[in-house]
Amino acid sequence: MSGLALRGISKAYGGNHILRDVTIEAKPGEFVALVGPSGCGKTTLLRIAAGLDHPDRGSVWLGERDMTAMRPSGRDIAMVFQSYALYPHLTAGQNIAVPLAMRNLTVWQRLPWIGSLLPGQRETRAEIQRCVFETARSLKIDHLLDRKPAQMSGGQRQRVALGRALVRSPAAFLMDEPLSNLDASLRVHTRSEIVELHRRAGVTTLYVTHDQAEALSMADRVAVMMGGRLLQFDTPEAIYGNPAHIEVARFIGSPQINLLAGEVDAAHGIRIGGRLFVEGVGATPGTRVTIGFRPEAIKLGGSSQAGLGASVKRIEFLGSETLVFLELAGGGGSLVAKLAPAEATVLNPGQAVTIAVASGEVLVFGSDGSRLPVAPAMRMAANG
């Protein structure tokens, strides 16, 4: 098993810098998700890993092999595209067989009629059929092998595309938004199938998505990209709970993290609505900062309790959770809290409440978006 490393990759098209010094190293057998908004350079990076594009600077490694100058066909990497890229005139079985036929049959052996007369062709074809059937069975599409792409659903086509990648037993998989053409319920179902497939095959995988939930739920590690830069590369838990940059905090999590503007005071604290919200901030007094806390970190109390004053604007019941949209007193900004439905039953639009944030859940970002240190022991809830 080999790891896949992209080291110091930069790429520009006509003076536009698409990738800026991006380094991502997937360990052998690891599932790495590349996530970021549309246009941040994810596909370009994947195409560079596949050899379909070339970096201006940087290198691509599979294990100990430098593949930067190698053609795509020599890289032992399989790519699954968003569009599936199936041959429309071939059946599912023939589509899956293509990479094996290219690898194991000569040009002459692949010719119709004449090929079947050449020595060894029948045996190789039979072996290819066996591999195709085994792969199709593992993906539960063995009953579809005689159908053409137009006769299959999106989910079925997507599995055929996966089958065509799997059958090669490549050293690494590259997947570019393979689920984006599927409807919501099939996406959720298929993402667990891909994870299961990855667990069984154990092949190093780079998986591109713009869907943060997909990245968090599927990957061992997540690389968050924006504007051609890698902002953070870490476990899903760290990306969510310990974002290194305000853009990571904003992009990851639904609903979005709550963000409030503030300023570090002379005692290294930050006040919101006149109340001390966090202290021990590692920044010079007067620094303008942004405070962040996740919707589930908010605890709501009655209007007589200590905390930031707010009023309930709207309540959205979502089944397993309830979102409560709040307006801070004095026009201090809008927030959203995520509560258990039972906690929210006592709330009504227009009601006055107080907001407290669990100690240790407050993140502070500097004006350049980077995280500022906060002395852990000094952190305070909003009712301080």
Ligand SMILES: Nc1ncnc2c1ncn2[C@@H]1O[C@H](COP(=O)(O)OP(=O)(O)OP(=O)(O)O)[C@@H](O)[C@H]1O
């Ligand atoms: N061959 C090209 N020539 C010029 N610009 C390109 C080329 N390929 C990509 N770009 C530009 O590079 C930027 C990054 O594109 P890329 O497809 O890598 O983004 P992405 O993050 O995968 O986006 P999406 O999620 O929408 O697919 C875009 O602004 C795109 O227009």
